[in-house]
Amino acid sequence: MTTCASGACGCGPATCGPATCGPATCDPKAPPQKGPPPIPCPRCGAPMRTVLAATLESVLNEGGLAAWGGKGPLFICRTPGCAVVYSNLVGNPVLTQEHLKHPYGAKLGADPAIACPCFGFTWDQVETRKKADPVSATIAAKIGSEGCDCRHTNPEGICCLAAVKEREEGG
Numbered sequence: 542m543t544t545c546a547s548g549a550c551g552c553g554p555a556t557c558g559p560a561t562c563g564p565a566t567c568d569p570k571a572p573p574q575k576g577p578p579p580i581p582c583p584r585c586g587a588p589m590r591t592v593l594a595a596t597l598e599s600v601l602n603e604g605g606l607a608a609w610g611g612k613g614p615l616f617i618c619r620t621p622g623c624a625v626v627y628s629n630l631v632g633n634p635v636l637t638q639e640h641l642k643h644p645y646g647a648k649l650g651a652d653p654a655i656a657c658p659c660f661g662f663t664w665d666q667v668e669t670r671k672k673a674d675p676v677s678a679t680i681a682a683k684i685g686s687e688g689c690d691c692r693h694t695n696p697e698g699i700c701c702l703a704a705v706k707e708r709e710e711g712g
Contacts, residue, residue, distance in 0.1 A: 580616045583632030585623040589616035592627065596698030605640030617697055621649045626696065645696040647704070656708070657701045658694035659683075664708065671709040680705060 579588030591614050601609060605627075609615060615627040615636070626645050627636040638644055638651065646655035646664060654664045657680055667676045680702050683689055691700045 580628075580630060582616075582618040582620065582623060582625050583628050583635060584625045585618065585620045587618055587620045587623065589618050589628065591615075592617050592696075592698045593692065596692055596696070597627070599693040600641055600643070600696045601636070602640060602642045605636050608634040608636060608640060619647055619697070621647060623648075641696060647697075656705055658696075659689050659691060659701075662705070667705055667708050675709055677702060677706045677709055 579590060581587065582589050594611070594614075597609060597615055598606070598611075609627070613629055615629055617627055618625040624637050625635050626638060626641065626648065628634070638648060643658070644651035644653065644655065646653070646658075656662050656664045656667050656676070660680060660683060662676045662680070670676050684700070684702070692698050695701055
């Protein structure tokens with residue numbers, strides 16, 4: 542397991558690393574996360590990753606919080622066509638868009654399809670601006686500023702910058 546070189550994020554060794562910590566506290570030169578193999582989604586089989594309780598407490602609505610019950614970790618499925626947003630190790634509960642305060646923009650049919658919950662950029666904006674005025678450059682300039690709160694606004698609990706850059710580069 543690794544931790545951020547900065548040691549300031551406090552997110553815990555199981556989830557710490559440049560892809561998971563808050564951007565204002567994570568050292569981008571820290572080694573990638575190491576740990577147990579990913580948990581497969583109970584519906585699509587794609588690898589899921591742990592989401593911090595602080596994220597879940599911020600993004601789940603009352604029904605989602607009741608279904609989760611605050612017991613044990615939940616994992617996120619990033620597969621666009623899969624209905625599962627969060628699940629635990631045994632696939633119960635399975636939480637979907639209806640359990641969230643706001644749609645998870647990575648899922649097909651999300652309306653609005655938000656790419657950056659902190660600053661409100663949509664996936665459509667990412668696509669239309671990728672050549673002339675990349676959204677990723679704007680997000681990168683705002684990291685650590687007021688309003689940047691990935692851990693509490695993004696259903697993944699991490700900064701969206703890597704996903705936005707990937708989409709801009711054609712991924």
